[in-house]
Amino acid sequence: xxxxxxxxxxxxxxxxxxxxxxxxxxxxxxxxxxxxxxxxxxxxxxxxxxxxxxxxxxxxxxxxxxxxxxxxxxxxxxxxxxxxxxxxxxxxxxxxxxxxxxxxxxxxxxxxxxxxxxxxxxxxxxxxxx
Numbered sequence: 001x002x003x004x005x006x007x008x009x010x011x012x013x014x015x016x017x018x019x020x021x022x023x024x025x026x027x028x029x030x031x032x033x034x035x036x037x038x039x040x041x042x043x044x045x046x047x048x049x050x051x052x053x054x055x056x057x058x059x060x061x062x063x064x065x066x067x068x069x070x071x072x073x074x075x076x077x078x079x080x081x082x083x084x085x086x087x088x089x090x091x092x093x094x095x096x097x098x099x100x101x102x103x104x105x106x107x108x109x110x111x112x113x114x115x116x117x118x119x120x121x122x123x124x125x126x127x128x129x130x
Contacts, residue, residue: 006054006055006056006082007055009054010051010054010055013050013051013054013086013089014047014051017047017089017092017093020093021040021043021096024096024097039096039099039100040096042092042095042099043092043093043095043096043099044092045092046088046089046091046092046095047088047089047092049088050084050085050086050087050088050089050091050092051085051089052085053081053084053085053088054081054082054084054085054086054088054089055081055085056077056081057081057085058077058080058081061080061081061084064080073127074126074127074128075125075126075127076125076126076127079124079125080119080125083119083125084115084119087115090111091108091111091112091115094107094108094111095108
């Protein structure tokens with residue numbers, strides 16, 4: 001149902017992701033012994049999951065899918081899927097350099113923790129907060 005409303009945004013996010021990753025590969029020299037596919041697997045997986053969630057895949061969100069129907073009515077599914085989808089795509093940008101340089105791993109973990117804390121603490125996603 002949300003796919004029709006958000007397909008243009010998902011297309012723009014996917015194209016932007018491709019351009020940024022292509023620029024990263026252009027400016028970062030990889031060791032020829034290491035396959036570049038290794039560096040793309042985790043970011044591509046996060047990006048794909050982010051786009052699926054962004055397009056309305058709320059059932060992929062842990063915790064939300066285990067709630068009863070009565071509990072789910074208390075939350076705005078549109079806001080949750082939008083925020084988590086974009087967050088997963090942004091995390092896919094961060095994990096790319098984290099795979100190459102250990103210093104970026106702390107940035108990835110910190111960003112992941114902040115996103116999860118915001119979602120769990122914020123009342124922004126509740127229906128009564130509209």
